[in-house]
Amino acid sequence: MSRERGASTWRRWREAALAACAVWLVVQNLVILGLVLWVKPASALAAGVAIARTAFALRGQLVVLGLAAVLALALAAWLVQAPVSARADASREVGDEW
Numbered sequence: 001m002s003r004e005r006g007a008s009t010w011r012r013w014r015e016a017a018l019a020a021c022a023v024w025l026v027v028q029n030l031v032i033l034g035l036v037l038w039v040k041p042a043s044a045l046a047a048g049v050a051i052a053r054t055a056f057a058l059r060g061q062l063v064v065l066g067l068a069a070v071l072a073l074a075l076a077a078w079l080v081q082a083p084v085s086a087r088a089d090a091s092r093e094v095g096d097e098w
């Protein structure tokens with residue numbers, strides 16, 4: 001019996017937490033909608049467009065920077081590993097292959 005009561009109590013707490021989260025999301029969305037309408041939609045849209053343009057410009061620069069970093073790391077890895085393999089090939093003699 002205590003097992004059923006424990007599960008029932010847990011279920012009630014879980015449903016109460018879900019209801020509280022749902023109410024919080026509704027209130028949050030109403031506040032955001034109220035702020036957008038209070039500031040006037042045209043200026044909010046203009047600000048959103050400016051933010052999006054900035055994000056696209058920065059994203060392009062970050063992509064180029066990321067590609068340069070990846071290529072630099074690949075070159076560094078190749079430069080570190082290439083001499084080791086060349087030395088290993090040069091140190092072998094004709095009778096070493098078994």
